[in-house]
Amino acid sequence: MINLISQVKLCVIKNPILVSKSFQRLCYSTIKLTSDNYPQVKRNTQFKKLTSDDLEYFQSILSPQELIVAKDRDDLNFYNTDWTHKYKGQSNIVIKPKSVEKISLIMNYCNKERIAVVPQGGNTDLVGGSVPIFDELILSLSNLNKIRSFDELTGILKCDAGAILEEVDNYLKDNGHLFPLDLGAKGSCQIGGCVATNAGGQRLIRYGSLHGNVLGLEVVLPDGTIMDSMHSLRKDNTGYDLKQLFIGSEGTIGIITGISILTPTNPKATNVSFLAVNDFKDIETVFKKAKSDLNEIMSAFEFMDMKSMKLTKKHLGEVDGTMSFPLENDYPFYILIETSGSNKDHDDAKLEKFLEDVMGDGTVVDGTMAQDVSEIEHLWKWREMIPESCQSEGAVYKYDVSLPLSQLYSLVELTNAKVKKDGLLYDAETNPEGQVIGAVGYGHIGDGNLHLNVATKEYNKTIEKCLEPYVYEAVSDLKGSISAEHGIGFQKKKYLHYSKSPVEIKLMKDIKNHFDPHGVLNPYKYV
Amino acid sequence: MNKLKVLVPVKRVLDYQLKPVLNSAKSGIETTGFKFSINPFDDIAIEEALNLQSSLPKGSVTTHAVSIDSNGHCRDILKNCLAKGIQDVTWINTQDTPALEPLAIAKILKQFVTEGDYNMVLLGKQAIDDDSNHTGQMLAGLLNWPQLTNASKVEVSKEKLDMVTVTSETDQAADQVLNAPLPCVITADLRLNTPRYVSLPKLMKVKRKPIKELTLNKNFPDIDVSQRLNIVSLNEPELKKPGIVVGSVDELITKLKESKLI
Numbered sequence: 001m002i003n004l005i006s007q008v009k010l011c012v013i014k015n016p017i018l019v020s021k022s023f024q025r026l027c028y029s030t031i032k033l034t035s036d037n038y039p040q041v042k043r044n045t046q047f048k049k050l051t052s053d054d055l056e057y058f059q060s061i062l063s064p065q066e067l068i069v070a071k072d073r074d075d076l077n078f079y080n081t082d083w084t085h086k087y088k089g090q091s092n093i094v095i096k097p098k099s100v101e102k103i104s105l106i107m108n109y110c111n112k113e114r115i116a117v118v119p120q121g122g123n124t125d126l127v128g129g130s131v132p133i134f135d136e137l138i139l140s141l142s143n144l145n146k147i148r149s150f151d152e153l154t155g156i157l158k159c160d161a162g163a164i165l166e167e168v169d170n171y172l173k174d175n176g177h178l179f180p181l182d183l184g185a186k187g188s189c190q191i192g193g194c195v196a197t198n199a200g201g202q203r204l205i206r207y208g209s210l211h212g213n214v215l216g217l218e219v220v221l222p223d224g225t226i227m228d229s230m231h232s233l234r235k236d237n238t239g240y241d242l243k244q245l246f247i248g249s250e251g252t253i254g255i256i257t258g259i260s261i262l263t264p265t266n267p268k269a270t271n272v273s274f275l276a277v278n279d280f281k282d283i284e285t286v287f288k289k290a291k292s293d294l295n296e297i298m299s300a301f302e303f304m305d306m307k308s309m310k311l312t313k314k315h316l317g318e319v320d321g322t323m324s325f326p327l328e329n330d331y332p333f334y335i336l337i338e339t340s341g342s343n344k345d346h347d348d349a350k351l352e353k354f355l356e357d358v359m360g361d362g363t364v365v366d367g368t369m370a371q372d373v374s375e376i377e378h379l380w381k382w383r384e385m386i387p388e389s390c391q392s393e394g395a396v397y398k399y400d401v402s403l404p405l406s407q408l409y410s411l412v413e414l415t416n417a418k419v420k421k422d423g424l425l426y427d428a429e430t431n432p433e434g435q436v437i438g439a440v441g442y443g444h445i446g447d448g449n450l451h452l453n454v455a456t457k458e459y460n461k462t463i464e465k466c467l468e469p470y471v472y473e474a475v476s477d478l479k480g481s482i483s484a485e486h487g488i489g490f491q492k493k494k495y496l497h498y499s500k501s502p503v504e505i506k507l508m509k510d511i512k513n514h515f516d517p518h519g520v521l522n523p524y525k526y527v
Numbered sequence: 528m529n530k531l532k533v534l535v536p537v538k539r540v541l542d543y544q545l546k547p548v549l550n551s552a553k554s555g556i557e558t559t560g561f562k563f564s565i566n567p568f569d570d571i572a573i574e575e576a577l578n579l580q581s582s583l584p585k586g587s588v589t590t591h592a593v594s595i596d597s598n599g600h601c602r603d604i605l606k607n608c609l610a611k612g613i614q615d616v617t618w619i620n621t622q623d624t625p626a627l628e629p630l631a632i633a634k635i636l637k638q639f640v641t642e643g644d645y646n647m648v649l650l651g652k653q654a655i656d657d658d659s660n661h662t663g664q665m666l667a668g669l670l671n672w673p674q675l676t677n678a679s680k681v682e683v684s685k686e687k688l689d690m691v692t693v694t695s696e697t698d699q700a701a702d703q704v705l706n707a708p709l710p711c712v713i714t715a716d717l718r719l720n721t722p723r724y725v726s727l728p729k730l731m732k733v734k735r736k737p738i739k740e741l742t743l744n745k746n747f748p749d750i751d752v753s754q755r756l757n758i759v760s761l762n763e764p765e766l767k768k769p770g771i772v773v774g775s776v777d778e779l780i781t782k783l784k785e786s787k788l789i
Contacts, residue, residue, distance in 0.1 A: 360731075371607055
């Protein structure tokens with residue numbers, strides 16, 4: 001429990017708005033067990049139920065700070081429940097080893113004893129991948145959280161998997177660099193989890209995906225073998241690029257314990273502007289122009305629709321009354337553009353010319369530009385607080401999809417139409433019983449990545465049946481991917497075929513079986 | 528009916544979220560490549576002037592911002608003020624005069640206020656670069672006007688526009704409420720309001736607008752701006768030792784004993 005409290009505290013200090021509300025709202029008792037919600041998923045009887053002998057073994061290698069045993073049913077809610085409050089496992093033990101060797105010993109033992117294990121980072125996963133489905137042992141990486149080394153000349157950072165993204169980013173900033181990945185959950189999420197899930201985020205447009213930036217990994221395989229390939233080489237053309245297999249493997253074939261990653265230098269000058277347009281087509285126009293005019297200094301291009309901003313306004317208004325909306329009026333769509341470069345005057349001139357053009361020809365109808373660093377943070381907050389705001393009405397069904405840019409928003413419109421057709425859309429007058437507040441869309445235009453969030457009053461089967469597989473079919477029809485950056489986890493396992501061919505799925509299964517023949521690592525998920 | 532003529536002096540400073548770094552000559556802070564913004568307290572003063580402008584009867588309030596520097600960089604923040612709705616702005620160019628002390632600034636402002644016939648000066652309680660917290664008080668002294676400092680609430684009597692009521696937070700639990708007749712000097716504290724964002728369409732409109740410029744030599748020839756203070760040296764503050772995390776209560780007690788704290 002000591003660890004739990006310190007974690008909560010840490011989050012609260014780091015990011016007061018982001019966390020305080022969700023922790024106030026935590027009401028774990030109302031969350032249904034995953035096993036009750038999905039009775040068709042059965043516990044694998046090959047897996048051993050933990051005995052006192054197992055516990056004794058864990059105690060023999062772990063210190064009291066590295067082992068939490070539930071005394072009460074609710075003690076481990078924090079670890080058993082996912083961020084979206086949709087999935088809840090029933091594990092009674094969390095182990096938090098402080099060394100890679102201990103993780104190796106534990107995996108070796110669990111593999112032999114057929115004890116199922118779910119590796120867990122910051123538990124900010126959105127597809128139910130980081131929590132147990134039944135009684136899997138939770139292996140938390142949070143005690144493995146040191147920065148191992150940093151080379152200022154090459155920008156190569158080596159760190160433990162459990163290091164928190166924001167802390168690593170701050171450390172790098174003190175050293176003139178930054179982490180090539182940034183996302184809303186940065187105050188809680190861990191580097192290892194980000195790599196294991198191949199997280200995307202807002203900086204991807206500028207710095208590319210983790211597949212390009214990660215130079216090496218240290219991984220504990222399901223049988224306890226430690227694969228050490230913590231290279232600091234940008235070029236290494238000797239055989240299969242094994243580390244790539246683990247990036248995005250979601251803890252199914254190994255536990256990432258160490259990361260070697262190339263980090264870019266921190267751009268000195270950052271500008272953020274928040275713009276309004278009347279039509280989704282205008283977003284495309286602005287994006288095209290931004291790509292050519294802002295070119296190498298553009299570091300984020302995000303869009304938000306009106307409904308997502310309305311929900312955020314309401315939610316932020318409840319949390320922090322001082323956060324005023326950047327614009328005086330409401331518009332159908334908003335764009336957030338960030339530029340970062342090395343020369344402020346140069347960037348300012350480019351941005352100014354760009355803004356003059358897009359406002360001059362009427363594409364952008366309103367907007368603002370951050371005047372100081374805190375306004376930069378506040379403008380970002382309007383984008384980063386959307387996920388939490390969508391959930392503030394009760395529950396949220398999250399879909400993170402890749403689509404061709406021109407089709408990106410049509411999925412939101414289709415979804416709203418489907419919900420309405422099924423009579424689920426809430427309307428104070430015509431349908432006060434409706435459980436769905438609405439489908440909202442936002443995301444990373446630069447990567448063709450839409451976040452479709454369906455805000456609802458609760459999780460229930462009727463809503464789920466209305467949305468799934470409808471949304472996945474629609475994505476497939478539009479030639480998109482059913483998971484752009486959130487991964488597969490538990491939520492999307494059965495829908496994998498919408499994005500992967502039978503041959504690909506077969507190969508994925510072969511790989512899983514090769515590394516984890518007994519299937520003890522993160523079962524019931526992925527493939 | 529009286530008119531309210533509000534002057535808001537504003538200063539451009541190193542962004543408050545950035546860590547200042549000493550330059551290599553140790554004569555000041557490094558400026559190249561760093562973001563400079565309006566002093567946050569001045570931004571609050573601007574917001575309050577705009578609030579007065581919109582809440583009091585139409586046409587009864589005029590607002591004017593002024594900034595003093597040697598290179599004209601402050602014109603950026605003055606344009607933002609215009610875009611937000613301040614009616615007029617002026618840059619006072621100090622040319623090659625070394626950085627001015629609060630007293631010199633107050634003297635310049637005094638002349639500017641007298642010539643412009645303002646009856647309210649609204650400014651940040653302090654600039655976050657030198658943290659002097661002098662200018663407002665010195666200006667009130669030089670003008671022989673009442674001063675209402677550290678305002679967290681400003682009210683102007685609506686009928687006659689002749690009295691001001693200011694609430695300020697004190698170190699004691701109670702708020703202090705002060706009344707004063709116009710003209711007066713008010714300094715703004717953090718909790719007075721939350722500044723608005725600059726509207727881009729409005730910023731575009733004022734961008735080409737020329738900014739009135741006055742120079743120290745020509746327009747303020749009689750003011751003694753000579754330095755009275757000598758900076759002996761500038762040094763980085765001593766680094767704070769990082770904290771440690773203890774694993775148990777026993778360890779905490781041991782560490783406290785080791786450090787002779789208990």
